Amino acid sequence: MSKAQGTVLEIDLKALKHNVAFLKSRLQPNTKFLAVVKAFAYGSDSVEIAKYLEELHVDYFAVAYVSEGVVLREAGITTPILVLHPLPESFETIIEHCLEPSLYSTRVLQAFIAVAEDKKQSNYPIHLKFNTGLNRLGFAEADIPNVLSIIQDKRAINVTSLFSHLAASEDLKESAFTLQQIEQFISIASTMVNGLGYTPLLHQCNTSGILNYPNAHFDMVRSGIGLYGYGNDPKFNSYLKPIATLKTIISQIHTLKSGDSLGYNRALKATETLRTATLPIGHADGIARAYGNRKGYVIINNQKAPILGNVCMDMIMVDVTTIKCNEGDEVIVFGAQHTAEQFSETISSISYEILTAISQRVKRVFYR
Structure with missing residues (x-):
C-alpha cells in the first residue's frame, strides 16, 4: 500500500481472494x-x-x-x-x-x-x-x-x-x-x-x-x-480480511486557544489549548455528521484522533493535541486494523452503512 495522496479508498484484491477462499472452504465442493x-x-x-x-x-x-x-x-x-x-x-x-x-x-x-x-x-x-x-x-x-x-x-x-x-x-x-x-x-x-x-x-x-x-x-x-472482510462476529472476523482502507491526509494544522470555536455553528468551543488537524474528507464523501463532536475518530501515527465539531461537506477536523504529526501526514479512517465495523460502532451503526456510503468522488486504487 502506498502513502495516501489526498483521500483514496484502497482495495486489496489479495484480501478479496483470501475471503473467497475462506468462505468456499466452508462449503461442499459442489x-x-x-x-x-x-x-x-x-x-x-x-x-x-x-x-x-x-x-x-x-x-x-x-x-x-x-x-x-x-x-x-x-x-x-x-x-x-x-x-x-x-x-x-x-x-x-x-x-x-x-x-x-x-x-x-x-x-x-x-x-x-x-x-x-x-x-x-x-x-x-x-x-x-x-x-x-x-x-x-x-x-x-x-x-x-x-x-x-x-x-x-x-x-x-x-x-x-x-x-x-x-x-x-x-x-x-x-x-x-x-x-x-x-x-x-x-x-x-x-x-x-x-x-x-x-x-x-x-x-x-x-x-x-x-x-x-x-x-x-x-x-x-x-x-x-x-x-x-466482515463476518458479523468477532470469531469469524479473525478469518476474514477487510479489503478496503479509507485513507486521507492532514491538510492543515491549527492551534486553538481557550475561547476559540471550531467549525460550523461553533459546535466546539475550546476550554483549553487544542491542536487540530483539518482533513479533506466530509459528509459528501460518506462521513456522516453523526461522527462529529468526538463520536468518531481516525488514526494518525497509530493514535486515535477524535473528530471535533460538526462534520463539514468536504472536511473534518480532528484533535491532534497529543499526537506528533505534520501537515501532509497520512490518516486512516478505516482499514485492516481500525476496521469499518469499529469505525461505525462509534455511532451505533454497522460496517455495511459506512462501506456503501463512501462517495464515488473518492478515488479507488486497486492492489493485487
Whole structure:
C-alpha cells in the first residue's frame, strides 16, 4: 500500500481472494457460490470487483437493481447476474442485457411472463423468491398453488432457482427463528419441485448463514459482506480480511486557544489549548455528521484522533493535541486494523452503512 495522496479508498484484491477462499472452504465442493456486488460492490467498485471475481470463477453475481446489472454487462461481465429487486418497468432491459430477475409477487411474475412472451423468449431464466420471515419481499407459502398455475405451460420462462433470505443468521440468540425459516424453505421447495416437475437451484444462506448454518447451504450460497472482510462476529472476523482502507491526509494544522470555536455553528468551543488537524474528507464523501463532536475518530501515527465539531461537506477536523504529526501526514479512517465495523460502532451503526456510503468522488486504487 502506498502513502495516501489526498483521500483514496484502497482495495486489496489479495484480501478479496483470501475471503473467497475462506468462505468456499466452508462449503461442499459442489455448492455454487454467488457473489453479491450490489451497491457498487459495497462501496468498492462493482466492475473491478466483478472482473476479479470472474477470475476466481464464482458461479453467480447478484445486484439489487437492473441498472447495476447493466453496468456489469456493459463492462464485459458474462457470469449470470441475479437482479434481487427488479421493477416491471425494467423488464425489457433485463432481457436485452441477459439479466435474471428475482420475481417475488403475482404482479411481477405475470408482468415478466408477458414481456418474455412478447419478446419471443424460450426458457428465460427466472428466480422465485419466497418470504420465510424477513417480511420484505417474496411469495408466501400459501401462494404456491397460484404461482404454479401461473407458470404452468409457460414456455417463455424457466425457474432457475427458488430462494429465500434469512433474517437473523448472525444472531445465535435467534437460532430457533432461523431454523424455523430453514424448515419452512425446505417445505416450500419440496412443494414447488413436485409442482414443477423439475428441480431448480435452492439457496437461502447469506454470509452469516454460510458460517453458522452449514446444513442449509443447499445448492448455492450468497455472500455479500463476507467478501469484503466482515463476518458479523468477532470469531469469524479473525478469518476474514477487510479489503478496503479509507485513507486521507492532514491538510492543515491549527492551534486553538481557550475561547476559540471550531467549525460550523461553533459546535466546539475550546476550554483549553487544542491542536487540530483539518482533513479533506466530509459528509459528501460518506462521513456522516453523526461522527462529529468526538463520536468518531481516525488514526494518525497509530493514535486515535477524535473528530471535533460538526462534520463539514468536504472536511473534518480532528484533535491532534497529543499526537506528533505534520501537515501532509497520512490518516486512516478505516482499514485492516481500525476496521469499518469499529469505525461505525462509534455511532451505533454497522460496517455495511459506512462501506456503501463512501462517495464515488473518492478515488479507488486497486492492489493485487
